[in-house]
Amino acid sequence: DTGVSQNPRHKITKRGQNVTFRCDPISEHNRLYWYRQTLGQGPEFLTYFQNEAQLEKSRLLSDRFSAERPKGSFSTLEIQRTEQGDSAMYLCASSLEGRQLAYEQYFGPGTRLTVT
Amino acid sequence: AQTVTQSQPEMSVQEAETVTLSCTYDTSESDYYLFWYKQPPSRQMILVIRQEAYKQQNATENRFSVNFQKAAKSFSLKISDSQLGDAAMYFCAYRSGNFGNEKLTFGTGTRLTIIP
Numbered sequence: 337d338t339g340v341s342q343n344p345r346h347k348i349t350k351r352g353q354n355v356t357f358r359c360d361p362i363s364e365h366n367r368l369y370w371y372r373q374t375l376g377q378g379p380e381f382l383t384y385f386q387n388e389a390q391l392e393k394s395r396l397l398s399d400r401f402s403a404e405r406p407k408g409s410f411s412t413l414e415i416q417r418t419e420q421g422d423s424a425m426y427l428c429a430s431s432l433e434g435r436q437l438a439y440e441q442y443f444g445p446g447t448r449l450t451v452t
Numbered sequence: 453a454q455t456v457t458q459s460q461p462e463m464s465v466q467e468a469e470t471v472t473l474s475c476t477y478d479t480s481e482s483d484y485y486l487f488w489y490k491q492p493p494s495r496q497m498i499l500v501i502r503q504e505a506y507k508q509q510n511a512t513e514n515r516f517s518v519n520f521q522k523a524a525k526s527f528s529l530k531i532s533d534s535q536l537g538d539a540a541m542y543f544c545a546y547r548s549g550n551f552g553n554e555k556l557t558f559g560t561g562t563r564l565t566i567i568p
Contacts, residue, residue: 340481340496369555378456378558379497421493427497431554441556443497444491 338362340444348450350419356414357447360396361430368411369441370403371427372396379427385411386433418451425449454479458559465534466567472519473529473562475544478534484528486520487556492540500542503527505549507553531564540568 344422361368366387371379381394382401387408397403400418401447415422425448427428427439453476465471477486488500503511503520510518515535517529531538544559 367554371556376560378458378545378560379556381557383554384555392555429556440499440502441554442499445496 338427340430342426342444342447344407344447345445346448346450348452351418351420351451353418354414354416355418355449356412357426357428357449359411359413359424359428359430359444360441361372361410364431365406365432365442367430367431367433367441368405369409370411370413371429373425373427374423382413382426390429415449418449420451423449423451454481454484454548454557456544456546456557456559458544458562460562461560464565464567465531466566467534469534469536469566470530470532471532473542473544475527475559476494476554477525477544477546478527479546479548481548481550485547485549486518487545487547488516488527488529489537489545489558490540491541491543491561497543501529516518524525533551536566536568539564542566556563 343358348411369384370382373379384403400416425446427446428444431441457476482503486503489497490500491497501513513530517530541561543557543561
């Protein structure tokens, strides 16, 4: 068990550019979550997957955001036409449904996005 | 919608002393889970302790314990024998017990400083 990993750890981009982040969950976990955390705030839910199916999307996830989890393994979060307000830490978490600890979400280290 | 409130943006405690972090939440659900997560500086979020709403007994994990008051919708975290490694942001989080609604709702966090 190597934990949840996220790449890149830091991303600086210019306004209007597209960015893509990757999350690799714990290998046997079937649920994968994306959260966004701005400075001084707690994480806010963006979306989550059950295997490859995207089951819920927050209203925070505008049309410029898209997430995928092909084959139910890693996930990508893409932001198109970035805006300065997109600057935040993007956190990924995974969990395993069906076991005693199904309700524990394990977090990755996050990707810090800075839009200039 | 559920909300989580942490009214203490910052707390400090002398090493080896005890500190209590406050959290209140609002929900109309009867089945839910509550969590305390720790986020050290520049490191990933880790679970400290969890409480199932149907359990009357307060959860404990070594030096960490909670005071769960369901009627008052209060969920405080007590850290005994504080250590330098306890310095971090602490987030209180809520999760519905309803299947398919496992996203976490976080409070704004409490920054805990340990004074040597």
